[in-house]
Amino acid sequence: MRERPLTLLQDDLVDYEKAMERMTDLVGQRQRDERPDTLWLLSHPQVYTAGRRTLQQHLPDPSHGIPVVNTGRGGQLTYHGPGQLVGYLIVKLGDDEGIVDYVREVELRLARALGALGVPAERRDTPPGSPLLTGVWTTGTGRKIVSIGMRQSRGVTSHGFALNVEGDLTPWSWAVACGMPEVDMTSLNREIPSDAGTMDRVRAAVAEAFEAS
Numbered sequence: 243m244r245e246r247p248l249t250l251l252q253d254d255l256v257d258y259e260k261a262m263e264r265m266t267d268l269v270g271q272r273q274r275d276e277r278p279d280t281l282w283l284l285s286h287p288q289v290y291t292a293g294r295r296t297l298q299q300h301l302p303d304p305s306h307g308i309p310v311v312n313t314g315r316g317g318q319l320t321y322h323g324p325g326q327l328v329g330y331l332i333v334k335l336g337d338d339e340g341i342v343d344y345v346r347e348v349e350l351r352l353a354r355a356l357g358a359l360g361v362p363a364e365r366r367d368t369p370p371g372s373p374l375l376t377g378v379w380t381t382g383t384g385r386k387i388v389s390i391g392m393r394q395s396r397g398v399t400s401h402g403f404a405l406n407v408e409g410d411l412t413p414w415s416w417a418v419a420c421g422m423p424e425v426d427m428t429s430l431n432r433e434i435p436s437d438a439g440t441m442d443r444v445r446a447a448v449a450e451a452f453e454a455s
Contacts, residue, residue: 243347246279246333250454252445253284255324258311261286265400268332272398275334281454282330283445286322290417293317293391300418308413315401316341317376317391318421325409325429327444329452331392331402341394345376348403352378352388355451356405359444361433363387377420378405385428389420407431407444 256264261284271277290302290310296318301310308321322328335344349365356363362382366375378388390403406429414427430444449455 243350244336246347246453248279248281248331248333248452248454249277250449251280251282253282255287256284258286258289258291258322261330262313265330265332268330269395269398269400272332272334273396277332279334280332281449281452282332283448284328284330285324285326286328288321288323288413290319290321290413291315291391292319295421297418297421300421302413302417306413306416308416313391313401315391315393317374317389319417319419320389320391320404321413321417321419322404323409323413325407325441327405327407327441327448329402329405329448331399333399335394335397335399341392341399344394344399345390345392348390348392349376349378349388351451352403352405352448355444355447356380356387356430358447358451359430359434360436361387361430374421380428380433383426383428383433385426385433386420386422387428387430387433405430405444405448407441 288308353363363378368375388405392401408431
């Protein structure tokens with residue numbers, strides 16, 4: 243992985259639509275070279291977000307009362323809620339990089355952060371003809387712990403990742419997460435029920451893995 247120090251922004255709970263407005267502004271600033279590469283760490287109130295490839299039959303039953311928002315990112319359906327760490331990456335790619343290259347880097351950096359927190363994790367290659375395995379998976383239990391969906395515009399990335407730290411995992415079971423009906427979503431606190439999964443520690447480990455300050 244290339245050295246790529248990032249400027250770190252941090253917030254607590256931010257409404258998804260308001261976060262998208264700010265992210266769009268940050269992307270425009272980066273495209274105009276008015277700001278450096280940036281990692282924005284935050285969380286969202288309960289919301290499902292649908293990527294461009296999300297199938298209608300994968301959406302949740304609306305009776306659960308959690309809104310669904312369509313997005314322009316890659317990937318399929320994901321869930322956001324309290325106890326999850328979301329990271330938006332506003333990064334200008336090199337001339338020799340594409341968005342797939344950068345997603346692989348993001349996977350490796352998050353696996354590094356999880357390892358530092360005591361949960362060995364890995365990225366996976368997708369076998370031909372299978373659903374995309376983009377994200378990060380625990381090596382011990384084989385569960386998915388990080389979802390990733392990104393895009394690029396004029397050479398700058400947007401959107402990012404969602405790392406399950408603590409909180410209720412039930413809403414994942416009310417929809418088809420990541421286009422994989424059989425996926426078992428997990429969290430740090432499910433894997434290691436200890437203070438290793440506290441949000442402050444996770445934020446610090448993720449920032450260090452991305453060399454963000």
